[in-house]
Amino acid sequence: MERSVYSVEAAVEEGHWWFMGRRRLLSRALARLAIDRHACVLDVGSGTGANLRVLRELGFHRIWGLDSNLDAIRWCATKGLGKIVRGDATTLPLRDEVADLVIAADIIEHLDDDQSGLEEIRRVLRPAGRALVTVPAFSGLWGLQDVVSHHKRRYRASELRAKLQAAGLVVCELHYFNYLLFLPIWSARQVLRCLRLRLDSENQVNFPLLNRALAGIFAFDVATSPRLKPPFGVSLFALVTKP
Numbered sequence: 426m427e428r429s430v431y432s433v434e435a436a437v438e439e440g441h442w443w444f445m446g447r448r449r450l451l452s453r454a455l456a457r458l459a460i461d462r463h464a465c466v467l468d469v470g471s472g473t474g475a476n477l478r479v480l481r482e483l484g485f486h487r488i489w490g491l492d493s494n495l496d497a498i499r500w501c502a503t504k505g506l507g508k509i510v511r512g513d514a515t516t517l518p519l520r521d522e523v524a525d526l527v528i529a530a531d532i533i534e535h536l537d538d539d540q541s542g543l544e545e546i547r548r549v550l551r552p553a554g555r556a557l558v559t560v561p562a563f564s565g566l567w568g569l570q571d572v573v574s575h576h577k578r579r580y581r582a583s584e585l586r587a588k589l590q591a592a593g594l595v596v597c598e599l600h601y602f603n604y605l606l607f608l609p610i611w612s613a614r615q616v617l618r619c620l621r622l623r624l625d626s627e628n629q630v631n632f633p634l635l636n637r638a639l640a641g642i643f644a645f646d647v648a649t650s651p652r653l654k655p656p657f658g659v660s661l662f663a664l665v666t667k668p
Contacts, residue, residue: 470532568614601658
């Protein structure tokens with residue numbers, strides 16, 4: 426990501442509706458899995474620490490994060506979010522079969538070789554270990570945030586499933602989420618494109634009343650999308666396991 430994006434993310438992620446909703450999604454998934462709090466957990470692409478915050482709040486204490494960007498590592502250290510190592514998601518600096526759980530939230534779309542990234546997740550997982558993966562969905566939603574975040578692609582469910590299976594992972598759950606805001610986000614991105622507005626991040630387009638409204642909508646969305654499995658959404662969620 427561009428350096429300015431990390432600065433914006435670090436400033437807003439604690440209370441921004443998008444980060445709050447994604448944390449809620451991950452928290453719900455982890456609660457359903459009932460993973461032992463002594464499990465070894467790896468957060469790939471920690472960014473400014475949103476997922477590490479979730480893991481700490483849920484009581485996990487054998488956690489480490491990984492990011493290739495020094496600014497991201499500094500932000501996590503400033504927040505006191507634990508051990509963060511520098512590394513590449515396609516060549517994780519870890520031994521085989523060391524993690525019980527891997528979180529890769531909005532990371533593989535950044536990789537030139539996303540297949541290698543998924544294969545690395547499989548390699549570092551212990552047998553029966555699990556991974557939670559989220560990615561942006563539908564190329565038609567391509568917008569400013571994809572550009573400033575240096576995304577390489579957005580995914581359809583069938584494409585992500587095929588890549589996960591090709592990496593040797595068993596797909597236990599796969600569904601779109603953020604389906605209620607699909608049309609508003611698509612429309613907003615068309616407006617930003619037409620007006621040629623230059624922002625450091627779409628996360629700057631926010632104010633308190635809007636944030637509260639979107640947070641409520643997104644909370645309902647992440648509570649219902651696992652059951653409804655909508656045919657579209659701004660993002661995709663996958664739960665996978667290593668056989």
